[in-house]
Amino acid sequence: LLLQEFDGSVYLFGYAVEMWLKAVCLRLRGHGPTVQVKAALPPLKTWMKANAPSVPFGDYHDLSALARAVMALRQDQGRPLPLPLLTELGLRIAGGMHDGWIVDMRYRRSGLSAADAWAALLSAWWLRSHWPQLT
Amino acid sequence: MPVKSYNPSRPADMQVLVDRLAAEWESPDPAAAEPVILQEPNHKGDVVRVYVVWSDWAHLDRERRGEVIMDAAERVKPMPDVLKITIAMGLTPDEADRFKIRWR
Numbered sequence: 001l002l003l004q005e006f007d008g009s010v011y012l013f014g015y016a017v018e019m020w021l022k023a024v025c026l027r028l029r030g031h032g033p034t035v036q037v038k039a040a041l042p043p044l045k046t047w048m049k050a051n052a053p054s055v056p057f058g059d060y061h062d063l064s065a066l067a068r069a070v071m072a073l074r075q076d077q078g079r080p081l082p083l084p085l086l087t088e089l090g091l092r093i094a095g096g097m098h099d100g101w102i103v104d105m106r107y108r109r110s111g112l113s114a115a116d117a118w119a120a121l122l123s124a125w126w127l128r129s130h131w132p133q134l135t
Numbered sequence: 136m137p138v139k140s141y142n143p144s145r146p147a148d149m150q151v152l153v154d155r156l157a158a159e160w161e162s163p164d165p166a167a168a169e170p171v172i173l174q175e176p177n178h179k180g181d182v183v184r185v186y187v188v189w190s191d192w193a194h195l196d197r198e199r200r201g202e203v204i205m206d207a208a209e210r211v212k213p214m215p216d217v218l219k220i221t222i223a224m225g226l227t228p229d230e231a232d233r234f235k236i237r238w239r
Contacts, residue, residue: 029221039224042201
């Protein structure tokens, strides 16, 4: 970001968000830190299909689907996210970063601006600060 | 001109693999060497981890193999049992050996 590489910055912030969301989802599914992530995601997708069928779970990099999985898992456990967390997660990630970030950014430039990159940083920073509260 | 459905995210032979795995899961063929389906229960006896060793899906990545397992599980198990599965790991024989899974 300091070097004004805005595309690369947004890609890395989105990638970090994806990892935090996956960590939250897998913790909520009862997994420990050594779980094989690629073996744990298809059962999560099936769980979402049964429990939150309105959420399109296209691929495993979909920030909106992963954020909504966090919400659905917490709801299913009888511990729905408190309204401030639910709102922030929805606005910043499911409806914020999700709209501006796709994993294919690693392969091509999108001409993103400094404002885009700072917005992504703020969203990623929010998740970095709050992901333990989501579990 | 024919109109065909196109889903680039799903390999063409995935459904065939789901069909074959579900058939084997439902009625295991004692003569078949593969696929080998390993079901690991938790302390309550519920199957929570499924490992499948199979040469025929070497071209698929691990996530796709997991999806094949889950799609097949939906065919052969009641949904409440399917939803108890939290790990669906698809491996080739070489990979299973490297993971030191006793499958032979």
